[in-house]
Amino acid sequence: MNEHLSPEDISRWFAGERGGELQRHAGECETCSARLDGMESALAEFRGSAHDWSAAQPASAPRIAWGPPVRHMAWRWILAAASLLILASGPAWWHFRQQARATEMARADALLEQVDAEISRAVPQTMEPLVGLVAWGSGPTDESQKKEMQ
Amino acid sequence: MEPVVTTRWVPNAVDLTREIEDFDAVVRLYWPRVFRYALASLRDRDAAESVAQDCFLKAYRAHRKFRGEASLSTWLMRIAVNLVRDSIRSSRLRFWNRTRAAAPDFDLVSQSLADGGSSPEGAVLAKERVAAVWSVVATLSERQRAVFLLRFVEDLDLLEIAAVTGLREGTVKVHLFRALEAVRKRMGESQ
Numbered sequence: 001m002n003e004h005l006s007p008e009d010i011s012r013w014f015a016g017e018r019g020g021e022l023q024r025h026a027g028e029c030e031t032c033s034a035r036l037d038g039m040e041s042a043l044a045e046f047r048g049s050a051h052d053w054s055a056a057q058p059a060s061a062p063r064i065a066w067g068p069p070v071r072h073m074a075w076r077w078i079l080a081a082a083s084l085l086i087l088a089s090g091p092a093w094w095h096f097r098q099q100a101r102a103t104e105m106a107r108a109d110a111l112l113e114q115v116d117a118e119i120s121r122a123v124p125q126t127m128e129p130l131v132g133l134v135a136w137g138s139g140p141t142d143e144s145q146k147k148e149m150q
Numbered sequence: 151m152e153p154v155v156t157t158r159w160v161p162n163a164v165d166l167t168r169e170i171e172d173f174d175a176v177v178r179l180y181w182p183r184v185f186r187y188a189l190a191s192l193r194d195r196d197a198a199e200s201v202a203q204d205c206f207l208k209a210y211r212a213h214r215k216f217r218g219e220a221s222l223s224t225w226l227m228r229i230a231v232n233l234v235r236d237s238i239r240s241s242r243l244r245f246w247n248r249t250r251a252a253a254p255d256f257d258l259v260s261q262s263l264a265d266g267g268s269s270p271e272g273a274v275l276a277k278e279r280v281a282a283v284w285s286v287v288a289t290l291s292e293r294q295r296a297v298f299l300l301r302f303v304e305d306l307d308l309l310e311i312a313a314v315t316g317l318r319e320g321t322v323k324v325h326l327f328r329a330l331e332a333v334r335k336r337m338g339e340s341q
Binding site for chain 2: 007008010011012014015016017038039041042043045046047049050051053054055057
């Protein structure tokens, strides 16, 4: 390659396309080497200016406590409290249920007793006051009934 | 034509997930890079700071999903590039860009060049060159500017730029070539 680098070749060079021919010519040709150096200096100065400009700014990294986000913390607390509530209310609920069952059983027993009492009555309850008026022993005896038969 | 091949150390996923657990250290380490990219892109200190903060906030919220497929730096820069793009597209920032085209403090730049040992005349020329590049960068398309800044300010190679921008390597090269052509033409005019 005897021709000098074209302007596009210089742009290609800095865009990363550096073929063997280009590299060889740049190494041998003082004119092209100087042009490449000039462009490289300009880009290096530009880089330096950007770094200096940024470094001169009073901006600094924020002081943030990079803990878990508040929303996540709140959810964790809510879940923990709910779990605790469920665990704590378990025995209480069991106790309440046992009491309710006992009360129900007692009521059922009372009802059964009442039914038993009703069944074992000699006369209906409405007739019970009359039973008191009748003296079972004052009726005719077996002997007087025999005499009457004779 | 052969592409420039760069080799770099690529940490494994375990290192990366361990690294991200100490998020304070992540912010301290990567804040300057993210802020610098945002500042160079937006030319507005407040907007750049806002983008950098949003970038780390987004990264923090998503860091448990980070599996180390890309380097931490690439991942953060990808978020930053997207946020800068969103900022540029917002009408509010366009208004500010039109009315207040902030530029680097070229006195500071020439001071740093003078400290580097160049003559006062050389520093003035360098200042003009730098101003010319900044003025071209302001006229580049959004993608060309992003690619140019990632390459020549953040020193990323083509594959890293492709990973950060989500573009193919060939597309990155085309954008970079066009941006360089614009810079080279402007430099030719100013010389």
